[in-house]
Amino acid sequence: MKPATKRKISRAFFNTDIFSPKGFYLRALAILLVFLLLDVAGLRKYAMLLSGTSPVGDPQSMTTHIWAVLYLLFYFGAVILTPILLIASVILRIGLYLTDSTSKNTSLTPNRAEPS
Amino acid sequence: MKLLKRIALAMISLIIAAAIWLPTMHLVFVPNLNLYYTKSGVSPKARKLAARHVNLWTSPQLAEAEIAKMRSSNAEWDFMGRTFLVLALCNMSLADPNCADKHLEIVDKIIDNTISLESKFGIHHFLMPYSKNRPFICKPPRSIFLDGEIALMIAARQMVRPKASYEPVLKELVDTMITYMEKSPVLSGESYPDECWTFCNSVALATITISDVLDGRDHSDFCRRWIETAKKRLLDKETGLLVSSYDFYGYPNDGPEGSTIWMVSHCLLFVDEDFAKDQYARAKKELAGDFLGFGFAREWPASWKGPLDIDSGPVLPILHVSPSSSGLAFIAASAFDDKTFLAKLLTTLNMGALPTEDDETLVYSSCSQVGEAVIFYSMTFGPLLEKVKQLKANHKSETEI
Numbered sequence: 001m002k003p004a005t006k007r008k009i010s011r012a013f014f015n016t017d018i019f020s021p022k023g024f025y026l027r028a029l030a031i032l033l034v035f036l037l038l039d040v041a042g043l044r045k046y047a048m049l050l051s052g053t054s055p056v057g058d059p060q061s062m063t064t065h066i067w068a069v070l071y072l073l074f075y076f077g078a079v080i081l082t083p084i085l086l087i088a089s090v091i092l093r094i095g096l097y098l099t100d101s102t103s104k105n106t107s108l109t110p111n112r113a114e115p116s
Numbered sequence: 117m118k119l120l121k122r123i124a125l126a127m128i129s130l131i132i133a134a135a136i137w138l139p140t141m142h143l144v145f146v147p148n149l150n151l152y153y154t155k156s157g158v159s160p161k162a163r164k165l166a167a168r169h170v171n172l173w174t175s176p177q178l179a180e181a182e183i184a185k186m187r188s189s190n191a192e193w194d195f196m197g198r199t200f201l202v203l204a205l206c207n208m209s210l211a212d213p214n215c216a217d218k219h220l221e222i223v224d225k226i227i228d229n230t231i232s233l234e235s236k237f238g239i240h241h242f243l244m245p246y247s248k249n250r251p252f253i254c255k256p257p258r259s260i261f262l263d264g265e266i267a268l269m270i271a272a273r274q275m276v277r278p279k280a281s282y283e284p285v286l287k288e289l290v291d292t293m294i295t296y297m298e299k300s301p302v303l304s305g306e307s308y309p310d311e312c313w314t315f316c317n318s319v320a321l322a323t324i325t326i327s328d329v330l331d332g333r334d335h336s337d338f339c340r341r342w343i344e345t346a347k348k349r350l351l352d353k354e355t356g357l358l359v360s361s362y363d364f365y366g367y368p369n370d371g372p373e374g375s376t377i378w379m380v381s382h383c384l385l386f387v388d389e390d391f392a393k394d395q396y397a398r399a400k401k402e403l404a405g406d407f408l409g410f411g412f413a414r415e416w417p418a419s420w421k422g423p424l425d426i427d428s429g430p431v432l433p434i435l436h437v438s439p440s441s442s443g444l445a446f447i448a449a450s451a452f453d454d455k456t457f458l459a460k461l462l463t464t465l466n467m468g469a470l471p472t473e474d475d476e477t478l479v480y481s482s483c484s485q486v487g488e489a490v491i492f493y494s495m496t497f498g499p500l501l502e503k504v505k506q507l508k509a510n511h512k513s514e515t516e517i
Contacts, residue, residue, distance in 0.1 A: 019126035044481050047470050048185070051439055052429045053484035057181075057188045079467065080141065087133035088126070095125045 021093040028085035035074040043071040142409030145466040149459055152495055153450060158212050162495035164478035165488060166208055166219070169201050171477070172485065173222045182485045189484075192261075195242035197486035198226045199265040203500070204492040206272035210499035216276060223273050230266060231285070243308065250309045253364045254296050260305030261313065263293050264320040271326040275503055278330070290327045293320045294338060302349050302366035303342045311369065314350065314358045315376045317342070318383035325386045326500075329507040339387050347391075354419040357398050371420035374403045374413050374441025375429075378448035385451055385501060396452045404445065404457060405435060410467065411460025412437040413445040443487055446494035451501070465491065 013030065016023045048055040049068035056064050152161045172178045186193040202223050209216035209223075233241055239259050240247050251257070267289035270282045296305040297320065304312035305320065321342060324335050349366045350358050357372035358380055377399045384392035402417035415431060415438035429439035442461060449457040465471070470481040480488050 017122075019123050024126075024129075044470060044472070047482040048484060050430065050468070050482040051484050051487050053185050053189050053193070055185060057184045059189050075470065080137075083137045083141070084130065084133045087136055088129040091132050092126055092129035095129060096122075099121075099125065 019092075021089045021096070024085045024089035024092065028082045028089070031074060031077045031085075032082050035078040038071050038074055043067050046071050047075070138408055142463050142467075145463045146409075147459065147462040147466055149455060149462070152462060153455075153458065155498075156211070158208050158215075159495055161478055162204075162208065162492060164473065164476065165492040165495065166205065166215075168477040168479055169204075169485075169489065169492065170218070170222055173201075173225060186484050186486060190244060191242050192244060193484060193486040195230070195262070195265065197484070197489045198230055199269055200486065200489035200493040202226055202269040203272050204489060204496045206276050207493070207496035207499045209276045210503060211496065220273065220276060223269070223276075224279070227266070227269050227273065227282070230269070234262060234266070247308050252306050252309045254299050254306060257309075258292065258296055258305070259307050259316075260293060260296065260320055261307035261316040263289050263296075263305070264316050264323055267293065267327070268319055268323040271323050271330065272500055274330050275326060275500055283331070286327055287331060290324055290335075294324065294335065297342070298338075300364050300366070302362065303338075303345050304362070304364075304366070306364060307361075310364050311361055312364060313361045313376065314346070314380050315360070318380040318387075322383040322386035325508075326504055329504050329511070332511070343384075343388050343391055352420070355398055355402050355417050356394075357402065357417070358395060372399075372402070372417055374399075374415045374438055375444055377403070378413070378441065378444040382448050382451040382497075386504060393452070396448055396454075399448065400454070400457065403441060405437070406460055407435055409460065410464040411442075411457060411462075412464055413441040413461075414438055415441045439487070443483075443490045446491055447497065450494040450497045 013026050016026055018024075018027070045055045046064060046068035049064065050072065054061060054064055055068075058064065150159070152159050158166075172182055183194050183197075186197060205219040205223050209219045230242075239257065239262055242262055243259060247259070252259075267286055270286045270289070273279065274282055274286065293305060297303050297317070300306075300312065302312070304317045307313045307316045321339050324339060327333070328335055345366075346358060350362060350368070352359050352368075352372050355372055357377055359368040359371055360373035360376035361369040363369060377395065381392050381395040381399055384395060402419075403414045405412050405414060412435065414436040416436070429441075429443075431438050442464065446458070446461055446465075448454075449461060465480070469483050469487075472479045472481055480491065483491070
């Protein structure tokens with residue numbers, strides 16, 4: 001990836017207001033993307049730690065614990081958080097549209113009490 | 117728009133989104149039960165799990181690696197993984213005789229390897245290290261955990277197709293178990309020094325019943341006495357459930373435990389169906405849970421606050437979800453044909469166990485070999501019990517004639 005494209009993506013991610021439809025959408029995609037990267041990298045095997053068994057045969061291994069926590073965090077993030085953020089993004093877009101049009105309507109309504 | 121108004125709107129959107137997604141999320145993981153459990157034959161998922169485990173035991177390196185992972189946490193899991201796998205393969209062989217040759221080869225390999233390891237390294241090889249902390253009360257020391265499950269593996273194998281060399285081994289194990297159990301005031305063998313478990317003793321009872329069907333002997337009186345004694349001495353007053361562990365004289369060490377009672381109730385089906393049904397109904401009432409459509413089982417009932425040990429697995433706080441209790445609940449739910457509970461447990465399994473599937477095999481990434489073997493056994497449960505019941509009925513009618 002070209003450095004310019006990288007800069008463009010990171011700017012889009014970090015400069016977007018988190019409390020906006022796009023902010024929710026981008027964060028949902030980010031969680032999903034990181035999870036897919038971890039999965040492709042082969043970290044799925046570390047999920048075995050959930051059953052109390054070390055996937056590498058060493059229950060004391062700190063590295064195993066870190067990989068397992070990281071993978072599971074992003075797995076459950078992708079399953080639970082990503083859909084919530086995506087649904088919230090749609091709801092927020094509708095909410096903003098409705099409040100914007102209401103305020104526009106209010107500003108367009110002539111103030112009858114004002115003296116002519 | 118003012119920032120605060122925008123944040124408030126975003127928060128409300130998140131709350132509404134969570135209110136929509138959380139109660140419906142389970143629908144993504146709801147299984148088609150027929151792919152996992154079938155009344156006749158073998159389900160497609162069970163076949164895939166069988167393929168994975170047969171692969172493991174066909175390649176010594178793969179088996180060694182899986183065993184090493186489990187033994188680093190608990191040597192018992194290595195042993196129990198073998199038992200559940202043998203039970204699953206035997207049930208599968210009974211349901212589909214076409215695969216019996218292939219599966220019995222693996223079954224014999226596991227049985228021979230287990231017996232050889234026990235005789236080479238002694239009983240402590242498959243026990244947790246605390247087994248060496250004090251002496252067994254009965255001498256010479258024997259663990260009914262080992263004797264019961266080895267005998268059960270052999271008995272299940274013999275039910276599929278008798279092998280002459282296993283006959284005396286099974287007979288000797290059954291005689292030894294009964295001798296040791298008779299020494300205790302509550303007719304229970306020690307699993308660990310001065311520590312009897314209903315899990316292991318109910319396995320022993322199921323094994324004795326199967327063995328009787330095989331060799332024509334009759335230990336039904338002993339089994340009946342065990343049940344009567346257990347009803348008098350080993351029931352928890354609050355729940356009516358069998359306690360999990362007790363000392364040689366019958367004084368409880370612990371209350372009822374999920375990772376024990378599900379297995380016990382299923383074993384009792386071989387011995388006393390009414391008592392088995394009673395224990396399952398009580399266990400379900402006390403231990404089964406459901407959250408947002410995901411089924412699970414707790415380790416302890418609300419009335420008993422017991423310590424969490426390695427058998428419980430890493431318990432999820434607040435809901436008290438125990439992986440071990442939930443795993444073994446599959447066996448009981450399958451044995452008692454509780455489809456509603458099975459479907460909910462499977463929903464959780466599909467979400468939490470991270471299944472990976474191809475055309476040939478099925479792997480549950482967050483399960484160890486013993487966990488997968490438990491699920492596999494639950495998917496195949498039935499044919500062995502049916503055959504035992506049928507042969508028992510035949511013996512009875514022959515005796516009456």
